[in-house]
Amino acid sequence: MSCTHLTVYKEQKKRFCEIGKYEGTPTEEDCGGCSEYSGPSRGLGDTVKNVISKATAGKVKPCAPCQKRREALNKMMGYKKKEE
Numbered sequence: 001m002s003c004t005h006l007t008v009y010k011e012q013k014k015r016f017c018e019i020g021k022y023e024g025t026p027t028e029e030d031c032g033g034c035s036e037y038s039g040p041s042r043g044l045g046d047t048v049k050n051v052i053s054k055a056t057a058g059k060v061k062p063c064a065p066c067q068k069r070r071e072a073l074n075k076m077m078g079y080k081k082k083e084e
């Protein structure tokens with residue numbers, strides 16, 4: 001997955017989060033469940049979130065239950081990952 005906040009150094013096998021989530025060094029699993037993820041949809045939950053955001057021009061801000069729905073839908077219907 002390619003979050004816009006993520007930088008990966010393959011030689012050192014290190015991952016850095018620009019906004020400091022997970023102490024700045026998230027695992028792939030951390031990013032998979034992160035509420036601040038920004039990038040291509042990881043699953044149906046991200047797609048629903050993006051549609052709501054576009055349809056409301058960003059006026060509806062996600063709340064805790066929205067994040068739970070997002071994570072649950074991503075788990076139930078995750079999209080296949082492309083090789084990075």
Ligand code: SF4
Binds near residue numbers: 005016018020034038
């Ligand atoms: S998914 Fe979250 S932890 Fe991972 S890089 Fe993006 S903002 Fe940081």
